[in-house]
Amino acid sequence: MPEATGLPAGTPAWSGTAVLADRGRVVHEESAGSADGPGSTPCGPRLRFQAASVGKQVLSVVALALQERDRLHVAEPIARWLPGLPRGFGAITLHHLLTHTAGTGHWADLPGWGPGAGPPAADALPALTVEAGLATAPGTSWRYSGPGFALAARVLEAAAGERYRDLVAGLVLVPAGMASTTSGRFPPGWADAAAGHRGGHRVPVDPGWTRIPGSGDLWTTAEDLLRYARALRSGRLLDPGTAAALWEPHVRLPVPATTASTTADAYGCGTFLGRVGGRPAWFVPGDNPGYRSLLAHPRGGDADLVVLSNDEGPGLDDAVGRALRPFADPAGPGVSAR
Template identity: 25%
Template sequence: MTMSTPLATLNQTIQTAQFSGAVLIRQHEETRYEQAYGFANRSEEMPNHPHTRFAMASGSKLFTAVAVCQLVERGHITYNTRLQEWLELPEIEGFGDVTVHHLLTHTSGVADYFDEEVMDDFEQLWLTTPMYHVREPEDVLALFQDQPMKFKPGERFSYSNSGYVLLGLLIERVTGESFRTYIENHIFQACGMESTGYYRMDRLPKQTALGYIDEEGGQWRTNIYSVPLIGQPDGGAYTTLYDLDLFWQHFLKGKLVSEETAALMLTPQVEPDDDDSYGYGIWIDIRDNEIFRHYIMGCDPGVSLISFIYAGTGIRSHVLSNQTEGAFLLAQELDNIAVSGV
């Protein structure tokens, strides 16, 4: 009887699920697994590649969080800075008490323009506000700025895309630069992430995967009418496996923010549930009262991402997919590999 290995199980899951995307597993400086599957362009049958650019969805919230923490380190703001000190906010009860810390940890109580506690269809947002009109952070602001607060700031955790849009607006006000320009200059270029950026969906660079929404009967469509025209502070950047890994290496080594600030971002700040905690822009998986892994994830129509940094092992596992659920299908296998060894 042949015993299956964790890598063999991963490969079987990929084949069974008809996964489309790319997978990278690295341990310290060594690549232990690198594969790509499916098509970046189904119509032309152009295959995905380990260096294909994929959309990140909410995974790129971490870039926004790092940028804000950089501004804290430079003394421009603090984690206790109230948003109203920099931005003109609507006259909504409780808005004036929202701080940078609240926004970073999804505890602000600001109404979310896509509230996952009550909504499940991202495409419905664009019935009244066409996605091609959403080009700058202030365009997103119009989707939620007149809605009442969900709860008092700091009262509880509630995942908020709107909160990260506000952080992007804060970055613009503090620096005098556009959000995307700041991120590109102070994060992407600083890490040498040459294949990462915020690209318009109608102007994608070469080697970029189109996002696909699979429907019944084997039908499919691209996601060009399902997500904003260009990424915002709450998500939507494009990256490659190796650029994403470059980011983590620079971040963990204190090259984007100090090691002390990186440690703060990686430290649980709030506990959404019994198993997961959240730092600043980073999810934290707690098992047996110890940190098992830090991670980011993202999901949009036609887009999914998981990026796991396993505590104490040096293993970094990244999955980028141009399918809505593709990346999440591999999560358990990646955990098994981290526990058993590559």
């Protein structure tokens, strides 16, 4: 790990899989490396990877699906479902949490968090998030917060009376046909699950991430994420008018967030808005120890891009560029009039 990739000379080695589909038809597929070194399952569109923060959009879909069923409303204060919150937290709405405008901190802001520390226990996260306090008043500014999404999941559980992973299965995985995806189950060691790596060396994957909704609970395949993206945009998971709230620019980022393959200047619900590979798109990136992920929908067409990697290196960004080359072809995806 990483193994020979068969890519053009000079291309940085990587381990993962990248798939671009247009109108449901695969137009680019590339895989390299393996689940856990020589002799293990080769990477491919049916191998499970940790999706990291791709789960934030899925959590937002669950919230909006419950709103469609009149189980909650995202504009309601979360104190309705979580009584006893401190005064400042009482003004937070579910919409604030889903758009990172609640003022809650990120992992490094939690009491007891330190470099190299594993994730806090999922049951303790709400209390730790409250203990850390608010950096800004709810609704006043954008501040990325993984713990805020864990707090949102607690609201969903309280409103629906079900465990979060069961809500994901019933409202997303089953209707989208995602038979190889799980929420809240830790699959490393399974033959069809990729182990995390850093620079080609195995990274111990803390099972605690799998218990934190929106931050590591999803283990999925490229094939399943493509099914999810099409189900989401076709109305099988949400009414199209409701789904539009995911990629509506609810808040502008104070400073564009840029990686080698993406640039974000606004945020919807669990979803970044900006450019992927230089093309306007909505997208959901993920980074956790040992893994990187990206789900993207380039604007102006019917294409979806999924890249899943079990190495933290830059290979994912290079794979994005190669996957989007069909858009440069006059006969490629996303160029015909619709």
